[in-house]
Amino acid sequence: MNVSGWSSGSGVRGDRYGRESGVPTAGAADPTRRWAVASVAFVVGAMALRLYWIAGGRWAYTACDRTALVDPAGGCGADRVEALPFWAGWGAVGVGVALAMAVVCAVRFAGRRFAATPSWAAAALLLVVAFPLHLLFEIPAAVAGRPSDWRDLGARLALVAGGVLFAGLANASGPPRPPLAAGYRPVPRWTRLWAYVAVALPVVGWAVPHALWVLDVPFGISERELDDIQQNLSTPTGVAITLVPPLAGLLVLGLVQRWGQQFPRWVPGLRGRPVPRLLALIPAGVVALALVTYGVLSVAVFVGRLVTGELRWSDVGEGWAVAATLLVFLGWGVSLGVTTTGYALATGRVRNADARRSA
Secondary structure, eight states, rough: OOOOOOOTTTTTOOOOOOOOHHHHSSTHHHHHHHHHHHHHHHHHHHHHHHHHHHHOOTTTEEEEEEETTGGGGGGGTGOOOOSGGGGHHHHHHHHHHHHHHHHHHHTTTTTSSSTTTHHHHHHHHHHHHHOOOHHHHHHHHHHHTTOOOOOHHHHHHHHHHHHHHHHHHHHHHHHOOOOOOOSSOOHHHHHHHHHHHHHHHHHIIIIIHHHHHHOOOOSSOHHHHHHHHHOOOOHHHHHHHHHHHHHHGGGGGGGSSSSGOOOOSSSSTTTOOOOOOOOOOOHHHHHHHHHHHHHHHHHHHHHHHHHSSOOOHHHHTHOOOOOOOHHHHHHHHHHHHHHHHHHHHTTTSSSHHHHHOOO
């Protein structure tokens, strides 16, 4: 299949996967093109902003260290930054060029086996760099009044949007897939078990200890750490940080319930209609990737501090709840990832052998 969507030498229009239909259709390649245009707009905008920073501008740039925010509203002195970090400047421009090449590959080779591979890699890169798990905690805290670096949050949201665009491009430009089975497809039993783990972990491993800390109970931490929490965390912010993760975790049940595949009857205009797979798979996959990445990196840093002696085992024993939280994130990400895989397998089954032959 070429870029225009016309079958080579046939004079008839092919569908989005290059199959000849014999009927001219003007919009056969439109899904790939629309996603490609949106992805290019994202890349051009991101590269233009980086070039603006390289030229000396500092609009939307932040110099804040998220572990020690000082004047977050002003970007922590962004206007006074003279030497732009490599990955904020030319390094990001180089990544933008690679992203543009992924778009060209997706459009040029749409429908072929490996056409979507660069776009999937680009989506994963953008979503990992965005680290959306940070948004899950920081945005509720910012809304509750905690000083926050809105420039950083905006940049992360933009990267998440870019990751979603490239995932859509990869999905549209990939090889043909067999038709999906109609109606509700039950997920395997092991998927349900992992889903329950993914729901329970943020409640037991996050909400419970944080709720106790908000209530001034030193559960698994020292009195000094509790005093720091009470001084730096207002009650509304503490409540928001405590409740958001377990409430968000409840959405995992949609991956193993009927309402995750078909809109409930009480949803106006959508009742009974199938839920688009990507509407469930992309958010779940993004969060799982972010959780696993954060868990692995955090555990690696934790072990490194133990090895170098910066952290002692006696300190771990005194504040074991903090160390356990790192494992909670890792386990939460793994369980969500396995559940998402089960959902993808269940909803990707073809209806019958005839459907397989027609594919």
